[in-house]
Amino acid sequence: MRYLTAGESHGPQLTAIIEGLPAQLTITAEMINKDLKRRQGGHGRGRRMQIETDTVDITSGVRHGKTLGSPVALVVTNDDWKHWTHVMGIEPLEEGLNPEDVKRQITRPRPGHADLVGGMKYGHTDLRNVLERSSARETTVRVAVGAVAKQLLSELGISIVSHVTEIGGIKADTSKSADLTVAQIRGIIEEDPVYCVDQEASKLMVQAIDEAKENGDSIGGVVEVIIEGMPAGIGSYVHYDRKLDAKLAMAVMSINAFKGVEIGMGFEMARKPGSQVHDEIEWNQEQGYIRTTNRLGGLEGGMSTGMPIVIRGVMKPIPTLYKPLQSVDISTKEPFKASIERSDSCAVPAASVVAEHVVAWEVAKAILDKFHSDQMPQLLDSINQHRAYTKEF
Numbered sequence: 001m002r003y004l005t006a007g008e009s010h011g012p013q014l015t016a017i018i019e020g021l022p023a024q025l026t027i028t029a030e031m032i033n034k035d036l037k038r039r040q041g042g043h044g045r046g047r048r049m050q051i052e053t054d055t056v057d058i059t060s061g062v063r064h065g066k067t068l069g070s071p072v073a074l075v076v077t078n079d080d081w082k083h084w085t086h087v088m089g090i091e092p093l094e095e096g097l098n099p100e101d102v103k104r105q106i107t108r109p110r111p112g113h114a115d116l117v118g119g120m121k122y123g124h125t126d127l128r129n130v131l132e133r134s135s136a137r138e139t140t141v142r143v144a145v146g147a148v149a150k151q152l153l154s155e156l157g158i159s160i161v162s163h164v165t166e167i168g169g170i171k172a173d174t175s176k177s178a179d180l181t182v183a184q185i186r187g188i189i190e191e192d193p194v195y196c197v198d199q200e201a202s203k204l205m206v207q208a209i210d211e212a213k214e215n216g217d218s219i220g221g222v223v224e225v226i227i228e229g230m231p232a233g234i235g236s237y238v239h240y241d242r243k244l245d246a247k248l249a250m251a252v253m254s255i256n257a258f259k260g261v262e263i264g265m266g267f268e269m270a271r272k273p274g275s276q277v278h279d280e281i282e283w284n285q286e287q288g289y290i291r292t293t294n295r296l297g298g299l300e301g302g303m304s305t306g307m308p309i310v311i312r313g314v315m316k317p318i319p320t321l322y323k324p325l326q327s328v329d330i331s332t333k334e335p336f337k338a339s340i341e342r343s344d345s346c347a348v349p350a351a352s353v354v355a356e357h358v359v360a361w362e363v364a365k366a367i368l369d370k371f372h373s374d375q376m377p378q379l380l381d382s383i384n385q386h387r388a389y390t391k392e393f
Contacts, residue, residue: 146357
């Protein structure tokens with residue numbers, strides 16, 4: 001199973017094509033749109049989210065709400081395109097750029113963004129050619145793709161949720177979510193402005209975001225993704241590129257502005273002896289093999305253990321600042337303040353939604369790698385047989 005996305009931030013649309021989905025998977029635009037709306041939410045978003053109302057059009061691969069087994073095409077229209085039709089037009093310009101278009105050219109790269117190195121790599125002297133694709137706007141259609149994967153997982157009895165654990169140095173009390181189910185966490189964060197389970201920490205996070213905005217600055221944070229219902233043995237220890245933890249880490253690190261990832265206890269393991277890190281194993285008639293703790297985050301040797309998978313990612317502050325940092329104009333080599341683009345002061349809540357969906361995709365892909373099936377009933381039978389096998393192993 002694979003997908004490809006296309007589209008620029010201010011182009012006409014974002015497009016994704018998914019190949020390898022089993023037939024008879026239930027998919028509707030309404031399902032996907034709920035997650036697109038979540039991505040647009042969260043305290044700290046900028047004016048772009050007031051312009052766009054993201055919805056998906058499913059243009060192929062689905063008939064009467066069920067996948068056909070053929071490629072599925074998803075399209076999200078950019079409402080802001082009408083203001084950029086000349087600047088971002090596809091056809092050659094016979095008369096060149098008009099004065100207003102010239103103003104939208106970018107020659108002052110932002111520190112921390114893809115602008116400068118992207119321009120070097122592809123030979124773009126107008127750095128808009130870089131930022132249009134490197135923009136986090138592309139994650140809109142990745143969420144749409146992930147929503148399809150989430151539906152596949154749901155039909156297999158696997159659920160997933162994301163939440164914010166830290167913003168601007170303010171940490172949530174993770175003990176408040178430690179014993180909650182995915183459904184319980186979702187119920188709490190859907191009512192929270194920063195998608196955080198800890199209500200007291202949430203209030204402080206909102207204040208920190210507001211202060212950053214007032215100061216023309218931005219702040220980052222940490223998000224956590226939890227997956228329940230995973231069968232044991234997804235992934236492999238045999239080759240480096242088949243390890244599930246490696247694939248999940250790659251997925252999280254592929255999100256714009258993410259700079260770190262950890263699983264289970266993560267970096268805290270470096271400060272603990274082995275006796276306080278590894279999860280002891282038990283067996284009972286009802287559940288089969290279980291771990292008495294979940295410090296390793298549901299993954300051992302590159303494979304799922306059957307315990308909940310827990311993965312976190314750290315997002316750096318957004319590099320577009322309303323009090324810009326020092327940079328250099330690439331056309332004159334003179335020092336200037338970096339360009340200012342419309343941006344968020346904090347996108348950590350939205351990034352948690354993106355993390356949830358890119359992780360969902362990798363998990364769904366890994367399951368299909370193990371239980372390749374052309375149709376959902378076959379896939380469900382295979383995974384149920386595997387669950388019964390691992391329970392009695």
